[in-house]
Amino acid sequence: MPQKTLPFTKSQIEEIIEKYPTPFHIYDEKGITETAKKLNIAFSWVSEPGFKNYFAVKACPNPHILKLLKQEDFGTDCSSLPELIMSEKADIIGENIMFSSNDTPFEEFQKAMELGAIINLDDIAHIPYLEKHAGIPEIICFRYNPGPLRQGNEIIGNPVESKYGLTTEQIFEAYKIMKDKGIKRFGLHTMIVSNMCDPHYLIETSKMLFDLVVDISKKLNINFEFVNLGGGLGIPYRPDDNAVDINFVSSGIKHAYEEKIVPNKLDPLRVVMESGRAITGPHGFLISKVRHVTKKYRDYVGLDACMANLMRPALYGAYHHITVLGKEDLPKDHVYDVTGSLCENNDKFAIQRQLPKIEPGDILVIHDTGAHGHAMGFQYNGKLRSAELLLRPDGDVKQIRRAETVEDYFATLDFSGL
Numbered sequence: 001m002p003q004k005t006l007p008f009t010k011s012q013i014e015e016i017i018e019k020y021p022t023p024f025h026i027y028d029e030k031g032i033t034e035t036a037k038k039l040n041i042a043f044s045w046v047s048e049p050g051f052k053n054y055f056a057v058k059a060c061p062n063p064h065i066l067k068l069l070k071q072e073d074f075g076t077d078c079s080s081l082p083e084l085i086m087s088e089k090a091d092i093i094g095e096n097i098m099f100s101s102n103d104t105p106f107e108e109f110q111k112a113m114e115l116g117a118i119i120n121l122d123d124i125a126h127i128p129y130l131e132k133h134a135g136i137p138e139i140i141c142f143r144y145n146p147g148p149l150r151q152g153n154e155i156i157g158n159p160v161e162s163k164y165g166l167t168t169e170q171i172f173e174a175y176k177i178m179k180d181k182g183i184k185r186f187g188l189h190t191m192i193v194s195n196m197c198d199p200h201y202l203i204e205t206s207k208m209l210f211d212l213v214v215d216i217s218k219k220l221n222i223n224f225e226f227v228n229l230g231g232g233l234g235i236p237y238r239p240d241d242n243a244v245d246i247n248f249v250s251s252g253i254k255h256a257y258e259e260k261i262v263p264n265k266l267d268p269l270r271v272v273m274e275s276g277r278a279i280t281g282p283h284g285f286l287i288s289k290v291r292h293v294t295k296k297y298r299d300y301v302g303l304d305a306c307m308a309n310l311m312r313p314a315l316y317g318a319y320h321h322i323t324v325l326g327k328e329d330l331p332k333d334h335v336y337d338v339t340g341s342l343c344e345n346n347d348k349f350a351i352q353r354q355l356p357k358i359e360p361g362d363i364l365v366i367h368d369t370g371a372h373g374h375a376m377g378f379q380y381n382g383k384l385r386s387a388e389l390l391l392r393p394d395g396d397v398k399q400i401r402r403a404e405t406v407e408d409y410f411a412t413l414d415f416s417g418l
């Protein structure tokens with residue numbers, strides 16, 4: 001089986017643990033920036049002002065990560081007020097923000113408009129709501145839900161059952177309404193898959209959007225500035241999963257563009273994305289120490305991290321690879337459930353996983369936690385969210401979020417008068 005690699009050594013981690021106790025997530029800056037550069041290079045064919053990835057803030061909501069990505073000319077995809085504020089604090093504002101929310105409160109539309117973000121509306125009913133509370137923007141995008149025309153995947157669900165986006169019928173009407181309100185700048189968005197590793201599917205999605213752009217442009221006599229392919233680019237969580245060949249995806253999309261947009265003599269159309277997972281996911285690692293090794297009907301490894309630090313295995317049965325530091329070359333001749341301390345039996349990072357013999361004090365690295373990892377944390381059962389560290393290219397480590405304390409847990413409670 002191919003090995004998953006690590007951007008640090010065991011002794012480096014031991015040194016880091018002396019200063020920052022486990023558990024913590026550590027992000028590899030070099031890996032993140034290299035991945036960002038690769039994506040930009042793959043899409044460098046996109047017409048002026050060029051390709052942009054609006055990094056999905058929800059994947060790794062930390063201003064230090066956003067600042068890093070800003071250096072690579074990324075924007076942000078925000079979907080809540082705190083995400084908008086975080087983007088602003090990282091100095092990513094204006095049309096460098098794509099506001100792709102759903103069931104949106106008016107305060108968020110107001111903040112998005114104040115920042116000059118591109119509003120990506122999730123529903124036709126949001127048009128009068130937006131107008132009433134925040135006004136009509138200069139540029140508008142709608143999220144398209146193709147319903148029975150496409151199949152989604154496990155995490156995001158079947159489009160027909162999905163709460164997101166406008167139906168095929170509604171989307172024509174929506175652009176007509178906005179044209180009649182005087183808008184002249186338009187974008188089109190969709191997101192129907194999550195963690196998709198089949199490059200053909202992503203190319204098909206671009207074809208669907210290009211066809212729709214042609215149809216709507218002709219029918220309503222409007223010009224589109226961009227199509228937004230959303231997020232959903234997958235990553236190889238398992239050692240034998242294949243990584244998406246982004247150059248293959250990009251050249252497939254370019255081909256579709258030349259076939260569908262160019263002959264129709266439409267204005268140049270930008271291709272943009274909201275990729276989160278593929279940018280930071282593989283470059284984050286949850287570092288945790290083994291507290292107890294126990295034997296019941298099965299053998300258990302109890303960590304000092306729990307599902308409050310990484311919820312994906314419990315939420316979707318997601319696989320996260322585990323390396324036992326210093327035991328990489330030992331035979332994986334033991335079978336364990338690797339658990340946290342939360343009082344839920346699904347608080348398991350791995351179930352019946354083949355691993356080397358594990359002892360209390362061993363350091364485990366849980367891979368691919370750089371997206372939808374710390375971000376999904378919660379405090380149920382009085383569990384606290386961990387610190388986030390950034391491993392700099394020169395080997396230095398910067399704490400970019402401290403661990404929560406018991407005082408943080410109590411911060412919203414008023415004990416007076418009890």
Ligand SMILES: Cc1ncc(COP(=O)(O)O)c(C=O)c1O
Pocket residue numbers: 056058059077100191194195230231232233274275276277278371
């Ligand atoms: C609207 C939208 N855009 C982008 C993303 C990012 O997806 P991913 O991190 O899988 O690329 C999400 C994730 O849920 C989303 O809801």
